[in-house]
Amino acid sequence: MNDLARVFGDTGRGGEGPRSGTAPDVLDAPGVPEDAGYLDTLDAPPSSQPVAPDVPDVVLPQAATMLCDRSGVVLRANPALRRLAGSADPTGMRLTQLLVGPDSDARLVRADRQLARVRVVRWPQAGDRVAVVLVPFPDSTAPSDDAPALDLERATRSGTWTFDLAAGTLTRSEGLVELYRAIGVRPDGPEGPVEGEQVERACRILRRGPEAVGDAGHAAEIRTGGRAVLSCRTRVERTPGGGPLRLIGTVQDVTDRRRAEERAQRSGRRFADLVSAITTGVAMVDGRGRIIDANPALCTLLDADLEQLRGVPARSLSADPQRSDAELPDWQSAPGPDAPPLRVDAMPLVRADGTSVRCEIVVHPSPADDGRPFWLLVVTDVEQRDRAATVVADADRVDALTRLPNRVAALELVDRLLAGPTAARVALVCGDIDDFARVNVSLGHEAGDALLVELAGRLQRELPVGCTAARLAGDEFAVVCADHAEVGGPAGLAARVTDLLHGTVTVDGNPVTTTASAGVATRQSGPESSAGSGTDLLRWAEVAMCGAKRQGRRAVRVADRAAVEAADRQLVLEAELRAAIEADAPGSSSGEIGGTLRLEYQPVVGSDGTVLSAEALLRWSHPRLGEVTPGEFLPVAQRGGLQRDLDRWVLRTAAREAAGWPQGGQRISVAVNLAGLLPSDPDFLDEVTAAVTGSGLPWDQLTLELVETSLVALPPPALGAMSELVRRGVRFAVDDFGTGYSSLSRLKELPAQTVKVDRAFVVGVGTDPADFALARAVVEVARAMGRATVAEGVETAEQFHVLRGLGVTGFQGWLFARSLRPDELVRVLRGGGLPTPSTPPPAASGW
Incomplete structure (x- = not known):
């Protein structure tokens, strides 16, 4: 509201709008001087107030009275009037500054900016003077004990305001001022008082004439910038003659109430959305047993529109009237507070086209918001459920x-x-x-x-x-x-x-x-x-x-039984082999189940019997089966996915034991055959590093043997890992060369420093021209590429002499030694080597 003057213009009252305290629209009314700053005068100290001219003494009554000259200037006021005016002396002021309205129902403007309702009695006195007696009304704003009213306003978070239609002044109760302050509302902003809209509306209605007088009172809500909600109710107070006298507004903070209502509305909306979204039919039935609402699923199930279902008795939906009375609840009786749901496992319901559908019905009694009973009917299509169950059952077996x-x-x-x-x-x-x-x-x-x-x-x-x-x-x-x-x-x-x-x-x-x-x-x-x-x-x-x-x-x-028992044994051996691998873990008791793993070593010798290296060979001592051969347990490990774990065990154990071997003039390396831990494994480099550094074995005393199929077409990361190990001193050997991708052209692609000729070529090298040719080709190509060769499975002197003549640099086989226990290998190393067909036995071999 920006301008209330237009509202009051037709009622003979001018002004800008309601304000707390002073009311400029009253000062602008006819007969009121423009310089009537009487409130400032009332607030001024006595020494600054105008001095009244000397007047003969006039005895004033005990009632609140003031003596005025004929122009309306107050000459003197008695103590009762000063108390009524708020302990201020009005001497020197004009009556028009103090009183507003007709004498029969006037308002005295007090020094505290409140209005006191009074009746004015004028007694003419000598010398053109008038004694003006003010008689307060019972509801006047004269000083009183307002503490109970203020406590009530504080307790109810409410307050009141009054707008005097004649004076155009707005006053607020102390409780309302406190309420505005508590919720952060500025009651008097740039746009005027916060109550201005209610005042303007009421005044606009009053301007319509006497026939609209009864509509002036109204209620509204104000939502503040701080998200508070205020309820404002306005009523019109009238004179005994029925004329509008003042507006009285009651303001209450209803923020919590509105938030609770909004939460309830949102909850109700969510419930309605949920009922609409679920695929199970739901209906609401009132206390008379008639459907008042239903969700889309029920409408679809019954092939009926919602409007067709509303008002229909729930009993009429049953296609089996003989069962409906017995199994549906009595819709006319109110449900008890703890009434359990009623379940009907299967009941035929009538569809709009006259057909029926078997449904399960669950009835939940519940009180409505107004306390009256209603029921929720949850309707499930049993036939559809049975069909779904059949599909699920088929899915389990088809x-x-x-x-x-x-x-x-x-x-x-x-x-x-x-x-x-x-x-x-x-x-x-x-x-x-x-x-x-x-x-x-x-x-x-x-x-x-x-x-x-x-x-x-x-x-x-x-x-x-x-x-x-x-x-x-x-x-x-x-x-x-x-x-x-x-x-x-x-x-x-x-x-x-x-x-x-x-x-x-x-x-x-x-x-x-x-x-x-x-x-x-x-x-x-x-x-x-x-x-x-x-x-x-x-x-x-x-x-x-x-x-x-x-x-x-x-x-x-x-x-047959043999194959089945072998398969059963395979599973048992796999579990026991796993237990044997885990037996080395600290605190493990798996050795009692799977026995123990150990290493033996077969030497690789030069032509003079010097031990060049020793290949680690895995052995398994089983608590029940005794010694299990590698030919039996290695396939078990391969089928059971245990090769990598075995390789890790062999690598760590061999490195630890080889670190304690006696060293002569030449370092003796240990060769470990890998079948599960391969260069293509992302952890290959880390596993080898951990085994070597954890044992203290020098890097150049480790040889890793891999079959040629695991070395072909290696990805760049695997080649990088091998190159790093070679840089540190590790050597790689191609094991059983010729049994996989047996092409000599592949030999140059294999990242290895040693080639081991497979025993299949060694057996006939002295008698079979083909084996001799193949062995010679491998040795010559390897020598041309700067790679050493080791012959496997050398068992006769003839094989030894032929292979030595071809240029083989290392020999391994039973001709020199079977696999040796670690202590036996140490004695051989200390004895200086092994005898060969071209050398006499050492003086003291120790084995």
Whole structure:
């Protein structure tokens, strides 16, 4: 509000607007001097007030009275008037500065800027003087004890303001001033008083005339910049004649109430959104049992619009009236405070098209916001739920790609057959596509899936009666036969399966030829101690299938007890070997289970018998089996993923033991053969470094032997790790050269300093011209590249002489020494070497 003068202009009152204290619009009213600064005069000390002219004494009554001249200047005031005026002496002021309004209901402007409601009585006196008596009304703002009212305002966080329509003045209670201060509101800002909008609205209504007088009171809310919310209620106080006298406003801080209401509204909105979003039908039913609201899911379920459902009795939805009265609650009774939900497991409900749908109904009684009862009905389509359960059940037992029974379903079928009269003739075949990965790599996984679907269809169509195909995983199929005697026995059944999985299939326009290997098992395949469950038959058939794959493509193998027991032993040995590796860990007790690992060493000698190096050979002492040969436990380690752990153990142990070997004029290096810890391993350099530095072994006393296949096409990081080790003094040797990528052209690509000629070429080097030629070629090429050569498996003097004549620089084999225990090797080193066919035995070899 910027200008209240227009509002008051038609009522004979001019002014700018309501303010606390002074009211310029009153001073601008007719008959009021423009220089009426009477409040300043009232506040001034007595010495600064105008001095009244001498007047004859006039006895003033006890009531609040002042003596005025005919122009309205106050000549004298008695103590009662000064108290009523706020302990100020009005002498010298004009009545128009002190009094506002008609004598019958006037306002005295007090020194504290408040208005006191008074009735004015004028008594003419001698000398054109008038005695003006002020009689306060009972509700006057004369001094009183306002403490209880202030405490109430503080307790309720409220306050009041008054706007005098005649004087145009706005006053606020002390409680309102405190409230504004507490919430950070400036009551009198650049735009005027904060109550100005309410005053302007009320005055605008009053200007419409007497017929609008009753509408002047109103309520509004003010939201402040500090996010506080104030409730403002305005009413009009009237004179006994009905004329508007003043506006009275009540202001209360309702911030907490509004925030609580907003939270409740948001909570209700979230609830409504949740009910609308969920896929389960929900309906609200009032105390009369009629639907008042429903979510979209229920409308869809019943094929009805919301407006069609509103007002419909809930009982009428049931398609089974005989059950509705018995199982639906009594909608006319109010639910108790602890009434439990009512559940109807299955009830047919009528849809809009006349059909029915079986639903589960859960009824939750609850009081509404107004305390009246209502119910929440949660309606679930049982038929849809049953269909979903069927899909889930199928997913647990049906392969998603081929729609064949999966592993779970196949095992259940086998168990059922094994419990029947033909248990002894039940057979299970496992068939695996040979080299199926090439299809995925060459044509993509979608083509591979298409091929599997085609093969699955072929099995379903062409298997004999009594046989059921299943897909186990990937490219592995199974066939369960209730009686193998009717299909040619186990071997015949397996051959039939491989025939069905063999052939040419066109996939995405590309002909793909497939073969398969199969293993078959019956209850008689396992050990006598086993009853032979479905899981056992599957495991035995897979053991046979793995054996068939080792034979070659399209191979068939029948599981027998020896193969099954070997497979069982493989698992046991794997666990015990792992325990043996862990036995070296501090505080480990695994040695009691897996026994102990140890190293023996086979020397590599020069032509004169000098020991050049010694290869570390792993041995395993088993607590139950005794000495387990490397030929038995190394394949176990390979299949069980233990090669890397074995290599780490051998490397650390060999480095620690070699660090204590006696040294003569030439350093004796230890050679460690690596099969799991390879240069391509990201931790290769760190593992080797840890083993060498932890043992104290000089770097140039370590030789790492790797088969040539692990050294071909090494990535740059692996070559970098090898180069760093070579820089430190480590040597690399190519083990069993010629048995892998046996091309001499590859020899120059291998980052190694020593080439070990495989024993396969050494055996016939003295008798077979081909072996002699190959051995000579390897030695000559290696010598041309500056690499040393070591011959493995030298067992005869003839082999030694031929190889020495070819230029071989190192020899290893039983001709010189078998593997030696660490103490035996130390005695050999101290004795100066080993005898060769061209040298006499040392004086004291010590072994």
